[in-house]
Amino acid sequence: MQKIVKAPAKINLTLDVLKKREDGYHEVEMIMTTIDLADRIQLTTLEENKIVIEVNKGFVPSNDKNLAYQAAKLLKDHMNIKKGVSIFIDKQIPVSAGLAGGSTDAAAVLRGLNDMWNLQLSIDQLAEIGLQIGSDVPFCVHGGTAIATGRGEKLEFIPSPPPFWVVLVKPPKGVSTKDVYGRLNLNNLDHPDTDGMVQAIKNKDFHGISSRLQNVMEDVTFNLYPEVSKVKERMLQFGADGAVMSGSGPTVFAITQNESRADRLYNGLKGFMEQVYVVRLLG
Ligand SMILES: C[C@@](CO)(OP(=O)(O)O)[C@H](O)COP(=O)(O)OP(=O)(O)OC[C@H]1O[C@@H](n2ccc(N)nc2=O)[C@H](O)[C@@H]1O
Ligand SMILES: Nc1ncnc2c1ncn2[C@@H]1O[C@H](COP(=O)(O)OP(=O)(O)O)[C@@H](O)[C@H]1O
Numbered sequence: 001m002q003k004i005v006k007a008p009a010k011i012n013l014t015l016d017v018l019k020k021r022e023d024g025y026h027e028v029e030m031i032m033t034t035i036d037l038a039d040r041i042q043l044t045t046l047e048e049n050k051i052v053i054e055v056n057k058g059f060v061p062s063n064d065k066n067l068a069y070q071a072a073k074l075l076k077d078h079m080n081i082k083k084g085v086s087i088f089i090d091k092q093i094p095v096s097a098g099l100a101g102g103s104t105d106a107a108a109v110l111r112g113l114n115d116m117w118n119l120q121l122s123i124d125q126l127a128e129i130g131l132q133i134g135s136d137v138p139f140c141v142h143g144g145t146a147i148a149t150g151r152g153e154k155l156e157f158i159p160s161p162p163p164f165w166v167v168l169v170k171p172p173k174g175v176s177t178k179d180v181y182g183r184l185n186l187n188n189l190d191h192p193d194t195d196g197m198v199q200a201i202k203n204k205d206f207h208g209i210s211s212r213l214q215n216v217m218e219d220v221t222f223n224l225y226p227e228v229s230k231v232k233e234r235m236l237q238f239g240a241d242g243a244v245m246s247g248s249g250p251t252v253f254a255i256t257q258n259e260s261r262a263d264r265l266y267n268g269l270k271g272f273m274e275q276v277y278v279v280r281l282l283g
Helices: 065-079 101-116 123-131 139-141 177-183 194-202 206-210 218-225 224-237 259-270
Strands: 002-020 027-046 051-055 082-088 147-151 154-157 165-169 243-244 252-256 276-280
Touching: 002 101, 002 139, 002 177, 027 101, 027 194, 027 276, 051 065, 051 123, 051 139, 051 194, 065 082, 065 101, 065 123, 101 123, 101 139, 101 206, 139 154, 139 206, 147 194, 147 252, 165 224, 165 259, 177 218, 194 206, 206 224, 206 252, 224 243, 224 259, 252 259, 259 276
Parallel strands: 051 082
Antiparallel strands: 002 027, 027 082, 027 147, 147 154, 165 252, 165 276, 243 252
């Protein structure tokens, strides 16, 4: 048996951190949506009871550290499945980038194996299993556009934003999510207008969306890597309607509804950055 699953990246249109919790995680409030920048995952059933991972990027782990491995293991244990699976990951999403690349691979494996092995678990049950792997996995299991609260796992789905282009730049740095959370000064955050953003999305008001992009983690990552903040400045100079960092970074994305402006942004940014992508929303 074989199956191919698509694993799309997410961006955070807003990202707010409300407080630190007793369990060490932070209480967040963020608006997440999926974009058409995706890994492709090929699942093949094995007679032997083992999990094999293959990735087309050398620096991504191909052992039990891979979140796709952890997803297969948890699902097999949960359902007491004795057959194995070979997982080939065609990695297109930049790694350690704030785009939930690992989480979305794990989510795609949960969805894909549930289908391929006809396990009949609901999406909510898969999301619950996924939370054991990471805070962003439940959102990635569902996809779409949602307000995420709690650790990021409490999801309220909202309609998709109006269509727009997303131009992403992944600067040549990786950041640790844990480190960025740890460096936040919770008493001095400039909180996003989350309610205003939700209304703008519901009203399909592009200007309302582009003017409310905000992420409280930007200051931390921009202080660590001032060149990341330069990318955002350049995006605005090149005609972006709005620009913001995704997640803990360092990826910064710009949005525009105008295709020729997206092309201009791509060409301008490509002049000084290697990893630039232009994609549509999947939302
Ligand atoms: C910041 C965000 C925004 O979407 O994305 P990324 O930058 O990873 O894409 C997420 O909150 C990242 O979620 P995820 O990457 O799944 O984090 P996890 O693996 O669960 O946790 C990694 C570490 O981040 C910290 N963490 C994570 C989530 C949270 N709500 N509070 C935290 O303090 C904890 O220190 C934890 O040990
Ligand atoms: N399937 C996977 N794809 C990418 N990274 C993975 C995967 N499995 C484990 N990792 C590890 O997870 C870490 C974070 O990667 P990633 O999910 O891309 O970050 P982010 O959540 O910031 O987008 C990296 O150190 C990487 O080695």
